[in-house]
Amino acid sequence: MAETAGKVARVLAVAVVAFPVLLGGCQTTGDSDGGGSLFDFGGSSSDDPNLTPEERALREDAEVFNETVFGGAATGAVIAGGLCALGALLGNNGGNALGRCAIMAGVGGAIGAIDGYMVAKRQEAARKQVREIDLVTEEIEAKNVKLRRLVDSSRRVVDQNRQRLEEVRIKVAANAAREDELRREKDRLEANIDVMDDTLENLRDERDNYEEVVRELRAGGQNTAQLEAQIGEMNQQIAALERERNELEAINRAVRIG
Structure with missing residues (x-):
């Protein structure tokens, strides 16, 4: 019993640390290596005064595609992978099971995103009668x-x-x-x-x-x-x-x- 409680505590501790990071990753795009060039040209932002009008237009046009309509993917991946990892640790299934959880996280995220999108479209279609x-x-x-x-x-x-x-x-x-x-x-x-x-x-x-x-x-x-x-x-x-x-x-x- 004590061993099981310890495993649950470890999983929860990982979740507390990882979940904000995962959410942060869902909200942003771009490089995460922490590096930067000597000169700042705004990355994906159009606010940098060093940008030319053409470069600013590029960033403004690109911003449209930074938020996907399939936004449920990351959340689905977190839930699917987290539950699977919890089960693997509590069941003493070891590293192989945790590896399978990573795959399940990707699959679960994709399925959740598309299912959610389709439900939303069906509801919108019913309202608009199309x-x-x-x-x-x-x-x-x-x-x-x-x-x-x-x-x-x-x-x-x-x-x-x-x-x-x-x-x-x-x-x-x-x-x-x-x-x-x-x-x-x-x-x-x-x-x-x-x-x-x-x-x-x-x-x-x-x-x-x-x-x-x-x-x-x-x-x-x-x-x-x-x-x-x-x-x-x-x-x-x-x-x-x-x-x-x-x-x-x-x-x-x-x-x-x-």
């Missing part, structure tokens, strides 16, 4: 409009970063500028890559969830052709954003300092 599939299709269509704007913003930032770096390189070669100015421009470019990376991660997760919604609706006998077409458009825009991100990375790799 089909739930039409609501989902309209939702993705609206996202695609914003996503096209994001791709345009990223393209302008890529062009601007390329031009700014080239101008500074010429000045440095002519001894008209110091190398720290080139370092500053490189930091600026890397901050823009970080914004695109964070947004792409969110977009891929959202796309995957919508594809699961399609499978559920199709299994229920609904015609998902229009919905799949919108997801196809989303995939095209994600690919376009990936190309702009990779173009920035290529520019970054070509920069030589020192």
Whole structure:
């Protein structure tokens, strides 16, 4: 009995420490390595006065995709994984069982998120007296409009970063500028890559969830052709954003300092 009580105490202690961290992770996106560049270009924030208008527009357009409509995933993962871990420890199942709990946490989170989303859509459809599939299709269509704007913003930032770096390189070669100015421009470019990376991660997760919604609706006998077409458009825009991100990375790799 004392041993069991000790195990419960240890699990609760871990939960007290981990739960705020998990919640914090659910609320934010971006790098968590604690590192930073010499110059601050706002990361995913559009408030930094050092940003150009193009970079500010990129961050504002990206902010739309920082909060997913499938927000229940993280909570579901915490609950599923936590309960499983508690059972494993109390049952003396050891490390293998705890490993399985990590898998269950991911699966439980995804299932909880999509189920919650579908329940909300059914309720909204009943109120508006429309089909739930039409609501989902309209939702993705609206996202695609914003996503096209994001791709345009990223393209302008890529062009601007390329031009700014080239101008500074010429000045440095002519001894008209110091190398720290080139370092500053490189930091600026890397901050823009970080914004695109964070947004792409969110977009891929959202796309995957919508594809699961399609499978559920199709299994229920609904015609998902229009919905799949919108997801196809989303995939095209994600690919376009990936190309702009990779173009920035290529520019970054070509920069030589020192």
